[in-house]
Amino acid sequence: MTSFLIIDDHPLFREALGNAVRLALPEARIFEAMSIEDALHILLAERGIDLALLDLSLPDATGFSGFLRLREAYPRLPVAIVSSEEDQHIVREALALGAAGYLPKSTSKRELAQSIEGVLSGSVSVPKDFVAAPRLRRADASKALEVKLRELTPQQLRVLDLLRHGLPNRQIAQELALAESTVKAHITEILRKLGLFSRNKAVIEIGKMELPDPKGRPHARVDRGKPQ
Numbered sequence: 001m002t003s004f005l006i007i008d009d010h011p012l013f014r015e016a017l018g019n020a021v022r023l024a025l026p027e028a029r030i031f032e033a034m035s036i037e038d039a040l041h042i043l044l045a046e047r048g049i050d051l052a053l054l055d056l057s058l059p060d061a062t063g064f065s066g067f068l069r070l071r072e073a074y075p076r077l078p079v080a081i082v083s084s085e086e087d088q089h090i091v092r093e094a095l096a097l098g099a100a101g102y103l104p105k106s107t108s109k110r111e112l113a114q115s116i117e118g119v120l121s122g123s124v125s126v127p128k129d130f131v132a133a134p135r136l137r138r139a140d141a142s143k144a145l146e147v148k149l150r151e152l153t154p155q156q157l158r159v160l161d162l163l164r165h166g167l168p169n170r171q172i173a174q175e176l177a178l179a180e181s182t183v184k185a186h187i188t189e190i191l192r193k194l195g196l197f198s199r200n201k202a203v204i205e206i207g208k209m210e211l212p213d214p215k216g217r218p219h220a221r222v223d224r225g226k227p228q
Contacts, residue, residue: 006030079098156186
């Protein structure tokens with residue numbers, strides 16, 4: 001069962017966000033916190049949280065301080081920011097810091113539900129009007145991506161290799177003997193490091209590139225000649 005932690009000090013919005021979660025996953029378990037301190041207590045007691053939905057404005061946090069506390073204490077926990085602030089610079093900073101997504105509070109319940117489903121699948125959700133950094137020429141972009149690939153850990157490279165061959169999270173977890181939640185966390189971090197916002201984009205951009213060979217790379221049981 002998928003578990004969520006909603007961190008917001010406004011009861012009405014916690015309820016609205018909970019409704020969006022249930023629209024995406026009716027059987028989801030939902031925990032609620034009104035502060036970062038509350039959230040840390042819940043995370044200590046409940047080890048199976050799949051996604052935290054965090055408001056930036058909390059009684060014990062300003063700016064990204066609360067987000068950074070969560071990342072420091074639980075670096076593998078995907079954290080998506082849900083905020084009324086829609087400034088493009090803030091969205092870019094959130095993504096650069098490793099947010100699993102940035103969901104504006106002005107988003108409809110159905111759109112929030114779709115964004116949550118996307119984040120759970122490993123995509124990075126961004127506002128509709130979000131404008132990424134200016135695109136480089138194709139050759140320069142490829143070179144930049146090659147440099148970014150070297151920043152990935154050996155395990156992230158293994159996950160990316162299976163991801164680009166079309167394997168779903170569950171099968172990647174089986175191939176690498178990992179928990180599915182760990183695979184999701186790896187994909188979120190891979191997309192952040194590569195500056196990409198969806199797994200489909202990663203498959204397109206990385207599909208024909210030669211990946212760095214991680215040390216001790218296990219032989220995956222994937223038939224490379226057949227679509228998965």
